[in-house]
Amino acid sequence: MKLLRVANIQRGCVYDGPGVRTTVFLPGCPLHCPWCCNPEMRDVSSKEWQEYTPDKLAIQLLQNKALFKRSGGGITFSGGEPLLSAKELRPLLEILAKDKISVFFETSLMVKGDLIKDIAGYTDGLIVDLKLQPEMKEYDISLVKRNIEQFRELIKYYRLVVTDSIIDKSEEVVGFLQSNQISSIELLKCHNLAQKKFLDLGITAKNYSPDSTSFGKFCENIKNMGICVNRLAV
Amino acid sequence: MLRKIKYIIKPYLPKSFIKFLGRINCIKADTGTNYIKLLFGRKVFFVHPSKEEVKDYVRQMVRIFRALPFRKIEGYLYPYDKSYYREIPQGTTPLASITVDFGTVLNSDLIEIKNRLSKCKDKSFARNLIMLVGSIEKLWKKYEHKTRFKDIIHHKPASFDEAIQKLLFYDALFWQARHNHIGLGRLDYILYPYFHSDISSGVITMENAKQMIYSMLLVLGNDTKDKSLAGMVGDDGQYILLGGIGPDKKNIDNELTELFLEIFKDYHSPDPKLILRVNSNTSEKIWDKAVACVCNGNGSPLFMNESLIMKNMASFGYSDTDVWNLGTSACWEPLIIGKSFDQNNPLPSISVAKSLNDVILSCKGSESFDEIILGCKEEISKQINQTAHDITFDVSPLFSLFFDDCIQKERDFSKGGARYSFHGLQVVGLPNLVNSLLSIKELVFEKKVYTISDCREIILSDFANDSGAIEAIKSVKLKFGQANKDVISLTNDIMDSIERTVSNLTINANKVKIGFSSPSYINCGKELMATMDGRRNGQPLSVHISPVSTSIDIAEILDFASSLNYGGCRLNGNVVDYIIPGAYMREQEKFKYIIQDSIEKGIFELQLNVLDKTTLIDAKIHPEKYPNLIVRVWGYSAYFNDLPEEYKDNLINRAIHYEVA
Numbered sequence: 069m070k071l072l073r074v075a076n077i078q079r080g081c082v083y084d085g086p087g088v089r090t091t092v093f094l095p096g097c098p099l100h101c102p103w104c105c106n107p108e109m110r111d112v113s114s115k116e117w118q119e120y121t122p123d124k125l126a127i128q129l130l131q132n133k134a135l136f137k138r139s140g141g142g143i144t145f146s147g148g149e150p151l152l153s154a155k156e157l158r159p160l161l162e163i164l165a166k167d168k169i170s171v172f173f174e175t176s177l178m179v180k181g182d183l184i185k186d187i188a189g190y191t192d193g194l195i196v197d198l199k200l201q202p203e204m205k206e207y208d209i210s211l212v213k214r215n216i217e218q219f220r221e222l223i224k225y226y227r228l229v230v231t232d233s234i235i236d237k238s239e240e241v242v243g244f245l246q247s248n249q250i251s252s253i254e255l256l257k258c259h260n261l262a263q264k265k266f267l268d269l270g271i272t273a274k275n276y277s278p279d280s281t282s283f284g285k286f287c288e289n290i291k292n293m294g295i296c297v298n299r300l301a302v
Numbered sequence: 303m304l305r306k307i308k309y310i311i312k313p314y315l316p317k318s319f320i321k322f323l324g325r326i327n328c329i330k331a332d333t334g335t336n337y338i339k340l341l342f343g344r345k346v347f348f349v350h351p352s353k354e355e356v357k358d359y360v361r362q363m364v365r366i367f368r369a370l371p372f373r374k375i376e377g378y379l380y381p382y383d384k385s386y387y388r389e390i391p392q393g394t395t396p397l398a399s400i401t402v403d404f405g406t407v408l409n410s411d412l413i414e415i416k417n418r419l420s421k422c423k424d425k426s427f428a429r430n431l432i433m434l435v436g437s438i439e440k441l442w443k444k445y446e447h448k449t450r451f452k453d454i455i456h457h458k459p460a461s462f463d464e465a466i467q468k469l470l471f472y473d474a475l476f477w478q479a480r481h482n483h484i485g486l487g488r489l490d491y492i493l494y495p496y497f498h499s500d501i502s503s504g505v506i507t508m509e510n511a512k513q514m515i516y517s518m519l520l521v522l523g524n525d526t527k528d529k530s531l532a533g534m535v536g537d538d539g540q541y542i543l544l545g546g547i548g549p550d551k552k553n554i555d556n557e558l559t560e561l562f563l564e565i566f567k568d569y570h571s572p573d574p575k576l577i578l579r580v581n582s583n584t585s586e587k588i589w590d591k592a593v594a595c596v597c598n599g600n601g602s603p604l605f606m607n608e609s610l611i612m613k614n615m616a617s618f619g620y621s622d623t624d625v626w627n628l629g630t631s632a633c634w635e636p637l638i639i640g641k642s643f644d645q646n647n648p649l650p651s652i653s654v655a656k657s658l659n660d661v662i663l664s665c666k667g668s669e670s671f672d673e674i675i676l677g678c679k680e681e682i683s684k685q686i687n688q689t690a691h692d693i694t695f696d697v698s699p700l701f702s703l704f705f706d707d708c709i710q711k712e713r714d715f716s717k718g719g720a721r722y723s724f725h726g727l728q729v730v731g732l733p734n735l736v737n738s739l740l741s742i743k744e745l746v747f748e749k750k751v752y753t754i755s756d757c758r759e760i761i762l763s764d765f766a767n768d769s770g771a772i773e774a775i776k777s778v779k780l781k782f783g784q785a786n787k788d789v790i791s792l793t794n795d796i797m798d799s800i801e802r803t804v805s806n807l808t809i810n811a812n813k814v815k816i817g818f819s820s821p822s823y824i825n826c827g828k829e830l831m832a833t834m835d836g837r838r839n840g841q842p843l844s845v846h847i848s849p850v851s852t853s854i855d856i857a858e859i860l861d862f863a864s865s866l867n868y869g870g871c872r873l874n875g876n877v878v879d880y881i882i883p884g885a886y887m888r889e890q891e892k893f894k895y896i897i898q899d900s901i902e903k904g905i906f907e908l909q910l911n912v913l914d915k916t917t918l919i920d921a922k923i924h925p926e927k928y929p930n931l932i933v934r935v936w937g938y939s940a941y942f943n944d945l946p947e948e949y950k951d952n953l954i955n956r957a958i959h960y961e962v963a
Contacts, residue, residue: 080857080896082889088896090857131785131861134902139895300885 071119085172087141097149103276105262109148122159142170151179154186161190177215193224201234227254231276238289252296257283355697360430362388364437376517382474384528394696399631401485403640405492412455424712465496483539483632487639490558523573536572536940539632546579563591570930572939576603593894597887601934604909633937634875641706643720651822655731655833657681668754671747679799725809726874730820733844736782737835741775764832764839775836783849785861801870817874819846821936842952846879864903876906881960915957
């Protein structure tokens with residue numbers, strides 16, 4: 069049985085799906101978002117990660133079963149791009165399903181549809197992080213649109229990190245949302261809390277955070293164009 | 303100086319004059335005497351001193367009550383004036399951190415008390431207390447006509463308004479007697495009958511009641527500076543305890559509980575503060591209001607896991623018929639309201655990281671980690687035994703009137719009258735100790751990067767001789783606060799050892815409690831050299847049971863704290879202290895679930911600051927922009943601007959840590 073490589077496990081998360089959730093961060097990502105909170109997870113082989121068998125990881129994750137039940141929470145897989153680990157996750161997902169634990173994935177959706185199909189039967193929802201910022205030239209928008217269309221029922225939340233580069237592009241953002249029949253979005257003001265991580269990796273870290281007033285205005289613009297907005301905070 | 307003058311001139315004075323001179327009680331805000339100042343414009347009165355402490359107390363209080371000026375705040379008589387103060391007998395420790403049962407106070411009738419006293423066999427005891435009662439009656443009578451109330455000291459209150467007045471009147475007297483940190487206790491339980499009666503009969507509306515409570519809070523908070531410990535404005539022990547079970551073991555939560563929480567949600571003052579007793583039956587409504595209150599940012603309420611605490615108190619030695627009335631002494635240390643003389647921290651805190659430093663500096667036990675642990679436990683035990691000793695306390699005939707058993711036993715409150723006298727010690731720096739031990743285990747005994755001698759040099763040079771040591775320590779995987787079995791096991795091992803030592807102690811022939819939270823993290827830190835958790839010489843120690851690492855979030859520290867053993871004498875407060883990022887304020891319901899889960903798992907107590915580093919940093923630079931920014935300090939709330947700079951810096955550093963977690 070292939071071991072699961074885990075970068076981090078964070079409990080008590082309130083922004084990673086319904087209820088209070090435990091978020092499992094898995095390494096590996098096809099993208100290189102310049103404002104990424106976890107740049108160290110881009111490269112799977114870059115460091116030694118904690119390895120788990122599905123049973124061992126399940127035991128650890130189920131420690132908070134009572135809290136999940138109380139709050140309507142569960143487990144969220146994030147990263148990196150967690151869907152890259154879809155095959156390795158199957159045995160764990162089967163264990164969690166037996167315990168009726170809610171499972172969500174935070175994903176860019178920039179993965180083959182087959183990987184999503186692999187986990188779809190064991191997943192209660194996807195949180196899709198749309199990479200609509202101008203810097204994201206590597207973002208395969210066609211692939212993402214196909215996945216949105218194919219797995220629309222599974223997608224529960226759409227999310228956008230609001231950088232200073234997108235702050236004046238509310239119309240383009242709304243255009244994308246409307247053309248893909250997306251009626252609500254979570255907006256998160258870009259922060260630079262992970263700046264030290266970039267420095268430790270020897271990568272120049274730029275601050276992409278917009279000021280609060282501009283962020284507020286952006287949210288209002290999106291809302292005024294008929295999209296339901298939920299503002300998140302770190 | 304005054305004594306010297308008296309000593310010199312006394313032989314030349316007539317005996318009658320000496321008697322008249324007595325003790326000059328000078329009246330001013332600061333302590334100490336200055337005979338020259340007495341003669342020029344200061345208020346002076348003479349009290350014939352007595353070697354009998356109780357008699358001396360009563361004589362002084364009689365004189366003070368006679369001299370107290372009229373004082374009304376928010377329409378209520380509140381006769382407290384710090385410039386009149388009672389001289390405490392030399393060599394005695396003042397009484398502090400007492401929670402009076404204001405239910406008993408409200409039900410009291412001074413005539414009935416005098417009648418009980420007149421039946422005492424100890425006539426001296428009775429005479430003194432009757433004199434004190436008489437002076438209270440005279441004080442009330444003197445100013446009664448200026449209030450809207452009649453004769454409150456001789457009957458139960460006839461209304462909610464009267465109950466508040468009686469509570470405030472006596473509260474002022476307790477403070478006036480120079481007893482510090484007077485807790486208000488369970489006001490939702492105590493005031494409810496009067497509130498309910500007036501609301502039901504239409505005498506007052508809910509809005510009236512809200513206004514009266516708000517006025518009461520303003521009266522209590524009016525003298526915060528005068529009532530606070532020097533330099534720590536807000537640390538005056540004025541807490542209001544809500545929720546929990548009653549004598550019938552059913553929850554007492556009522557409309558007053560909700561009303562207090564609603565008021566505090568919008569109450570932008572650090573004084574008084576709230577503590578909430580919670581259990582598995584605490585209603586969702588109370589939980590929602592409590593969390594909304596916390597998210598307001600005034601640091602209230604502190605949450606007490608009452609089921610765990612009451613169970614442990616009953617095992618320790620409190621009667622299980624008394625534990626339902628669990629309260630705290632000032633900040634967080636459990637006691638029994640109206641029955642406890644328990645002094646929470648009359649002695650210096652036990653600085654456990656210092657004990658490890660002593661082991662390392664003596665280079666004892668360099669062969670194995672087990673030897674280090676053993677040496678450390680021995681040093682801690684030595685420190686505890688050296689710290690604990692019997693204490694001569696001040697007396698309180700005033701408390702003796704209202705605390706259970708004092709009149710019955712015919713003994714003063716602090717001299718065996720109160721039912722419980724389980725005094726407490728406090729440990730400071732437990733996270734620093736555990737992290738230091740974990741560093742030594744990994745770096746010295748597993749990876750063999752350093753020897754114990756190297757550690758000694760690191761401590762002595764304050765990390766100057768090895769610039770890489772701090773990074774090496776930071777990279778140690780295991781940290782205090784991780785819900786990891788090795789960390790939990792080590793922490794419990796240290797706590798068990800401390801518990802065993804303390805359980806063999808007595809203070810004034812009574813069992814002693816220990817708690818793993820302490821207000822001394824800055825002061826003890828100043829006196830401590832560098833420690834092997836990366837802490838530099840003189841830096842603050844960690845706060846209560848809280849992580850020092852940036853990688854431990856709220857959920858993990860709560861899981862960790864709920865795995866610790868709080869049995870035996872580990873009753874003197876064990877507070878998880880955390881700074882919650884602002885994100886939780888937007889997800890209050892989820893935040894509530896996290897706290898509920900932690901109570902169920904078994905944490906002892908929890909206090910939370912809801913702050914972000916940006917605000918704190920800006921407030922330090924521009925205090926004028928944040929006149930009402932309130933923060934939670936060791937066990938009380940304060941205006942950030944009122945804190946000494948080192949406390950501000952400590953909060954900022956902690957906020958930075960927890961934001962990254």
